[in-house]
Amino acid sequence: xxxxxxxxxxxxxxxxxxxxxxxxxxxxxxxxxxxxxxxxxxxxxxxxxxxxxxxxxxxxxxxxxxxxxxxxxxxxxxxxxxxxxxxxxxxxxxxxxxxxxxxxxxxxxxxx
Amino acid sequence: xxxxxxxxxxxxxxxxxxxxxxxxxxxxxxxxxxxxxxxxxxxxxxxxxxxxxxxxxxxxxxxxxxxxxxxxxxxxxxxxxxxxxxxxxxxxxxxxxxxxxxxxxxxxxxxxxx
Numbered sequence: 645x646x647x648x649x650x651x652x653x654x655x656x657x658x659x660x661x662x663x664x665x666x667x668x669x670x671x672x673x674x675x676x677x678x679x680x681x682x683x684x685x686x687x688x689x690x691x692x693x694x695x696x697x698x699x700x701x702x703x704x705x706x707x708x709x710x711x712x713x714x715x716x717x718x719x720x721x722x723x724x725x726x727x728x729x730x731x732x733x734x735x736x737x738x739x740x741x742x743x744x745x746x747x748x749x750x751x752x753x754x755x756x
Numbered sequence: 757x758x759x760x761x762x763x764x765x766x767x768x769x770x771x772x773x774x775x776x777x778x779x780x781x782x783x784x785x786x787x788x789x790x791x792x793x794x795x796x797x798x799x800x801x802x803x804x805x806x807x808x809x810x811x812x813x814x815x816x817x818x819x820x821x822x823x824x825x826x827x828x829x830x831x832x833x834x835x836x837x838x839x840x841x842x843x844x845x846x847x848x849x850x851x852x853x854x855x856x857x858x859x860x861x862x863x864x865x866x867x868x869x870x
Binding site for chain 2: 687735747
């Protein structure tokens with residue numbers, strides 16, 4: 645059974661800092677890995693998807709890396725802004741249908 | 757991407773009753789999923805909703821408690837049956853799109869059982 649751990653569980657930083665959010669998973673036989681953002685009381689927004697054959701994906705100030713063999717993924721957020729405050733969820737997917745297993749999330753607060 | 761809507765957005769229900777949650781997608785999709793997010797917790801997959809066949813349930817979830825329908829490629833329902841306060845959660849549907857099955861989520865249904 646896949647288990648996903650995200651570290652740190654919570655993070656509070658001043659605006660402008662570069663951030664690293666870590667995700668580890670126990671079963672390396674994944675199909676894809678997605679990073680999501682969840683705002684309080686809202687649904688999930690897909691940030692990045694890394695296919696199992698890829699090493700990284702970038703979107704704007706976000707960069708996600710994947711080391712499938714060691715069961716790790718990292719989300720980098722450059723030049724953080726108060727609008728980045730949210731919970732960030734890592735979710736490796738299994739099988740061709742990409743059924744997701746979610747980590748507990750990192751709750752990020754960026755202070756102006 | 758896909759635009760997903762859910763009804764109702766929230767509800768307060770009494771113990772022992774049932775609630776049916778609807779999920780509508782703006783395009784035809786093969787894969788639809790239902791997740792539960794209990795208070796203060798992350799998301800857990802309940803089942804994969806298959807068009808034209810029975811849903812596939814994850815360990816710990818059973819059809820009698822969470823019956824699912826998938827009548828076509830744009831719509832699905834999840835029923836939470838014989839509810840108890842432990843069923844109070846946010847229920848989210850998602851769809852997998854494209855060759856990568858990237859998942860997109862609906863806004864969720866916040867259920868409170870009293």
